[in-house]
Amino acid sequence: MTDLQALQSVTDDMVLCRDVMVTMRDGVRLATDIYRPARGGGALDRPAPVIIERTPYGKAMASRAELEVGMTEPMDRATVAEHFVRHGYIVVYQDCRGRYGSEGEFVKYRSEGPDGYDTLAWIAAQPWCNGRIGTMGLSYAAHTQMAAACLAPPALATMILDSGGFSNAFTCGIRQGGAFELKQATWAYREARESAVAAGDELGQKALGAENLHRWFGRMPWSEGRSPLRWAPQYEAYLLEQWRHETFDDFWKQVGIHAAGFYDAIPNIPIALMSSWFDVYVPTTFENLAGLASNGKRPLALIMGPGLHGDRNLSFAGDVDFGPNAPLGGNVAASWLEFRRSWFDRWLKSGPEGDLDEEPIRLFVMGGGKGTKNETGRLDHGGRWIKAKRWPLAGVTEQSYYLHPNGRLSEAFPAADAVALTYDFDPADPVPTIGGALTSGQPIFAGGGFDQ
Known part of the structure; x- marks a missing residue:
């Protein structure tokens, strides 16, 4: 200056x-x-x-x-x-x-x-x-x-x-433990709209504003030109790049x-x-x-x-x-x-x-x-x-608990011949979670403590 x-x-x-x-x-x-x-x-x-x-x-x-x-x-x-x-x-x-x-x-x-x-x-x-x-x-x-x-x-x-x-x-x-955090998608969409406003891009504002984000969340995974960010290519490009790096490679x-x-x-x-x-x-x-x-x-x-x-x-x-x-x-x-x-x-x-x-x-x-x-x-x-004075707090010990075939948690390791636990998961019909430690999820989800 x-x-x-x-x-x-x-x-x-x-x-x-x-x-x-x-x-x-x-x-x-x-x-x-x-x-x-x-x-x-x-x-x-x-x-x-x-x-x-x-x-x-x-x-x-x-x-x-x-x-x-x-x-x-x-x-x-x-x-x-x-x-x-x-x-x-x-x-x-x-x-x-x-x-x-x-x-x-x-x-x-x-x-x-x-x-x-x-x-x-x-x-x-x-x-x-x-x-x-x-x-x-x-x-x-x-x-x-x-x-x-x-x-x-x-x-x-x-x-x-x-x-x-x-x-x-x-x-x-x-990513959270390797799973892609969908707050990145809601953040990208919101900030793409804000960027269009800041740039005076009226067409971009209208196109992005017309997208139904709730419906798009039911049409995953997204791809180039097939996302609510198709009107903001640079936001779509970085989001998809993050999304597609599914292993801890040099990108991370x-x-x-x-x-x-x-x-x-x-x-x-x-x-x-x-x-x-x-x-x-x-x-x-x-x-x-x-x-x-x-x-x-x-x-x-x-x-x-x-x-x-x-x-x-x-x-x-x-x-x-x-x-x-x-x-x-x-x-x-x-x-x-x-x-x-x-x-x-x-x-x-x-x-x-x-x-x-x-x-x-x-x-x-x-x-x-x-x-x-x-x-x-x-x-x-x-x-x-x-x-x-320090973390972990004085007097605190770390304890591991193990899941057993009867569905209970115990400090004891399961027996070597214990029957394996299995469950079926349908990604199209997930178990709902309300709240939690979340951020930047609006209008799809919000964080905090809620009655589940």
Whole structure:
């Protein structure tokens, strides 16, 4: 960015330089918004630490993650940026490749490693950056963080991985234990429609909007030109590519979807991992915790709440309510904003140590409620937050149970001559499952606790 590029005054003490086009190694340019501390409408000259979020959801659009306790609508980007800017940070938001204002072709997850690395290198070279960069963001914006970290950007100083950052996308995130996650199909369809809207493609909007996704889910598997994404070929192409890699081959070992293969390359920086029990990324979060902790050199923290994907400040998930102690805000920290600000102060500014240094594990333990329906009609399940120094928790042992011919579980291994258990399964008539640890499934399915 040069001094010739226009700065917009957002508040008395913050200015915005919008749509700076940052060039990647292959010449593609990514649209980037930069919020800087200011005085009298002019950006302050002194270098500062930088916080960045790279997103496919529109850098100028509000993130659903920015919802504090009591809010009905999430805060916009400028409001979030202002909170950090007033505490001495520069905040950067960037559209991922092929999304919204950025150039290039969007291929889900595959460009985020090199694009993230190049973006951090560009930021570190700017006179307003003091050389220390922290990253944040929910879901896909957590995947972008981990992808870049696998390439070890020199200026990367800390991360807050919020409900994402694939440890192994074959077993969690794209496929679940090898089975393709159909949330990828609903996500692709929804984002293809959003992309058509952003591009002003009225014909594409109408064509995609006319598709009946429920009927298409009864016409699987999909193929080229035979899917609700036929009107958005680049979305259809990447989705089918993911779908067709049915074994753990080299496709799944790429930067961006397999952090487990790069843990040793990730810098020894402080990392906070965030998820919740009804989020699809529970395995990813705990696998990342174990993998990143293996060398004993990285300060790590873990927060595991009770709710749905990114809904850290709600007290319920589906038809189950966990009570007033469930939200992160007011229990684990004053707010999600303040948790992140405190974390960045600690690791980007060498601020005071907090209780996370001594007990970095925060877990919500469900249960203890009345078991009856509350005034909202949800099951009063209850729960409480606990603190711990490490995971697995002290005093916990792992126990294996085995299924026996009589249908019972036992710690004893089945006898060698036990009759094999068999069952018939018709994929056209599956056993229904309602809720669970799911995300991005609308309008087909939703996560949470429900009466089965």
